[in-house]
Amino acid sequence: MDTQENERPLVLVHCLPPFKLPRQFEFEERLLAQFRLLDHPFDSLEQTQSFLSRHAESIRALISVGPSPISAEFLHLLPRLELIVAASAGLDRVDLPECRRRGIIVTNASLAFCEDAADCAVGLLIDVLRRISAADRFVRGGLWPVKEDYPLGFKLGGKRVGIVGLGHIGSEIAKRLAAFGCNIAYNSRKQKPSVTFPFYANVRELAANSDVLVLCCALTGETHHIVNKDVMTTLGKEGVIINVGRGALIDEKEMVQLLVQGELGGAGLDVFEKEPDVPKELFALDNVVLSPHRAVLTPESFELLMELVINNLETFFSNKPLLSVVSNK
Amino acid sequence: MDTQENERPLVLVHCLPPFKLPRQFEFEERLLAQFRLLDHPFDSLEQTQSFLSRHAESIRALISVGPSPISAEFLHLLPRLELIVAASAGLDRVDLPECRRRGIIVTNASLAFCEDAADCAVGLLIDVLRRISAADRFVRGGLWPVKEDYPLGFKLGGKRVGIVGLGHIGSEIAKRLAAFGCNIAYNSRKQKPSVTFPFYANVRELAANSDVLVLCCALTGETHHIVNKDVMTTLGKEGVIINVGRGALIDEKEMVQLLVQGELGGAGLDVFEKEPDVPKELFALDNVVLSPHRAVLTPESFELLMELVINNLETFFSNKPLLSVVSNK
Incomplete structure (x- = not known):
């Protein structure tokens, strides 16, 4: 890993249970061009905890893909977390009161x-x-x-x-x-x-x-x-x-x-x-x-989604105002 | 049949093969309040011809319901016909060039x-x-x-x-x-x-x-x-x-x-x-x-259709300008 590699901001990808966006979109490739991605192992709670504790000090942002819950307990493992970028319109899986208490910003994808x-x-x-x-x-x-x-x-x-x-x-x-x-x-x-x-x-x-x-x-x-x-x-x-x-x-x-x-x-x-x-x-x-929960899935919207997610991460890491922040009152 | 009965204008109902509007609409009852209706028999061509020849001199208007064709031959049986009120948007069953030649006005129901x-x-x-x-x-x-x-x-x-x-x-x-x-x-x-x-x-x-x-x-x-x-x-x-x-x-x-x-x-x-x-x-x-040719069938539109058909007949028999005349060029 060279110096430049380290300069790309670190982003935790949170998608348990494993949820893949359709390959054709090359979402991961596009994220990797600008960020280092941390995919944590999900084999056991102990593994997750030990993995996160090793990286916790450097994780300021995470992308939440798919239905895996972001509970208060999980957030407790990430004391430096400042931003959750959700790749969805709904946020019922995220403990929003805890985010509010901690001052963690949450963005969603309903614009896309x-x-x-x-x-x-x-x-x-x-x-x-x-x-x-x-x-x-x-x-x-x-x-x-x-x-x-x-x-x-x-x-x-x-x-x-x-x-x-x-x-x-x-x-x-x-x-x-x-x-x-x-x-x-x-x-x-x-x-x-x-x-x-x-x-x-x-x-x-x-x-x-x-x-x-x-x-x-x-x-x-x-x-x-x-x-x-x-x-x-x-x-x-x-x-x-x-x-x-x-x-x-x-x-x-x-x-x-x-x-x-x-x-x-x-x-x-x-x-x-x-x-x-x-x-x-x-x-x-x-x-x-x-209909099988497909109201928001078209290729055209995935394109918008990727732009929105990347844009939210970019603006966060350059201290600019974020798009699509969820009102959390 | 009393005198008043004879004063209601005569209208030929043309709907071969038999096509019934849903009963709930009482289309026939509403028409009968203002017009005398002629339902011609369809058992044989001879019967139709003999029936129409008896009434041909008094038939100035007909309502066309359903897919039965209105051909030049059929129109030939109705030398006094001036108006065809179609209870449909499409008019492919009507010989429009023959209507034009004869000066027969055709109205359709696409407004409804x-x-x-x-x-x-x-x-x-x-x-x-x-x-x-x-x-x-x-x-x-x-x-x-x-x-x-x-x-x-x-x-x-x-x-x-x-x-x-x-x-x-x-x-x-x-x-x-x-x-x-x-x-x-x-x-x-x-x-x-x-x-x-x-x-x-x-x-x-x-x-x-x-x-x-x-x-x-x-x-x-x-x-x-x-x-x-x-x-x-x-x-x-x-x-x-x-x-x-x-x-x-x-x-x-x-x-x-x-x-x-x-x-x-x-x-x-x-x-x-x-x-x-x-x-x-x-x-x-x-x-x-x-879909089984149902683009234009809702109860709300039938209501509009009936109003349009009756309105076209009323205005025709009182020599006023007709609604929904089909451009026939």
């Missing part, structure tokens, strides 16, 4: 992913209302020539859509759905002064005034099961739920029961409480569209 | 259906690019827990979308896709002075400058197989075709072959050349979304 996530949410909504996946199943099943009763769907225009979480993703969803003639309202931690859409301080009230709920807020202690049975029965028999946030935003067990009983109109779900397990009762329903 | 058709086109496009129906199949098939290689889709934003036919439907599609950050261009019979999107005088040139072609033009002698093998190979291996117009706008046999060979990137198809028959080779492809 917000358009994909919004496209997916709108796609799921059109799909549920207009029954596109069900229609595809109908045609592939050879039923078109033999059955005439393919059910009508519902029109998007004029639907009252309540967006839960009007951040980067929610704002992109609103922009798209406005072009379809939907009437947008929203719920978030607090009303946004620059936004003219009607604001509802709680999700039940939003549901009472919506035909569709779109969930794209962060999963936190406060938003866990924010869509409970009460909210869903308020949304009603013709109500539709779209979830591109996190599975645990919805009380999934209750949702499944309401869908099966016809007490909820439909659902487009990219996320689930116990991924990759999806409640099997949903497989029989034509008013449900199921 | 344009938003639904546009929603469906956008839904199919998101579905193909982001593989939503394929994802739904993947999850329902129980593959998520066992396979990790669910393929990435493609991002909508930045895609160059070429719209073939920028009428009511095409304009609504453009409005929606602009909100997704797509770059719109179009082809139509002639350039539209009020439109700023780039215009291409032929479809091949449009294909050469597009990632996606969306077909929503009328099917006529000129547009039959407007998307031929040459256009599709020009669109290329990553190119996507969305068709909410008519099946015969595309050379279906060539399209199927190109899709099977991987020479075309994907397709979202609501219409086919020989409905309800769909080429079985398509059933095996994950980059194809199939």
Whole structure:
């Protein structure tokens, strides 16, 4: 290792369980051009601890890829940590209160992913209302020539859509759905002064005034099961739920029961409480569209993601203001 | 039959083979409140001819519902016909040159259906690019827990979308896709002075400058197989075709072959050349979304359709200017 090698800043790559970005992106190669990467071993907790204790004094930044938790205990092993660069929009795996206490800055990737996530949410909504996946199943099943009763769907225009979480993703969803003639309202931690859409301080009230709920807020202690049975029965028999946030935003067990009983109109779900397990009762329903947590994965967004991650690390190591810092209050 | 009964204008209902609108809409009841309806028998050509010859002198208007052709021969049986009110967006079943020759006015229903058709086109496009129906199949098939290689889709934003036919439907599609950050261009019979999107005088040139072609033009002698093998190979291996117009706008046999060979990137198809028959080779492809000619069917649009049909008949019989007259040049 020569001197120049040592001059590249050190970055810990945290991705347990092992999670590989698709090879084609050469993410590692691009990071290595500017940083030294520390990949710690995961064979045992002892190994991890001993490895980190050897490097802890020089680790100021880490990249968090994939679903492995960044707990208070783990953070305790990294006393010099100042920055967590998350390669994801959601941060429910990171102990944000501990980061706040320690003054550790956290950046996320919703800037890179917000358009994909919004496209997916709108796609799921059109799909549920207009029954596109069900229609595809109908045609592939050879039923078109033999059955005439393919059910009508519902029109998007004029639907009252309540967006839960009007951040980067929610704002992109609103922009798209406005072009379809939907009437947008929203719920978030607090009303946004620059936004003219009607604001509802709680999700039940939003549901009472919506035909569709779109969930794209962060999963936190406060938003866990924010869509409970009460909210869903308020949304009603013709109500539709779209979830591109996190599975645990919805009380999934209750949702499944309401869908099966016809007490909820439909659902487009990219996320689930116990991924990759999806409640099997949903497989029989034509008013449900199921997607394997892929709302934010396109090659074009990976390109943006890599730029964002590298940019955040560069600006940090050159003491400039960071992009996409997560408000951590 | 009393005098008042005779004062309601007579309208021929032309819907062979029998095609019923869903009962819930009470279309017939609403028409009967204002018009006398003539439902002619379809048991044999002789019966039709004899029936029509008895009523021909009093038939000035007909409603065309469903796919039954209105040929020059049929029109010959109705020498006093002045108006055809079509309950559809497409008019390929009507002999428009003969109508022009005879001075018969033709109205269509694309005003009622344009938003639904546009929603469906956008839904199919998101579905193909982001593989939503394929994802739904993947999850329902129980593959998520066992396979990790669910393929990435493609991002909508930045895609160059070429719209073939920028009428009511095409304009609504453009409005929606602009909100997704797509770059719109179009082809139509002639350039539209009020439109700023780039215009291409032929479809091949449009294909050469597009990632996606969306077909929503009328099917006529000129547009039959407007998307031929040459256009599709020009669109290329990553190119996507969305068709909410008519099946015969595309050379279906060539399209199927190109899709099977991987020479075309994907397709979202609501219409086919020989409905309800769909080429079985398509059933095996994950980059194809199939829909049973349902782009324009929602209850909300039926309501608009009925209003439009009744309004056209009312204005005709009171000698006022008609809505939704089809340019017939």
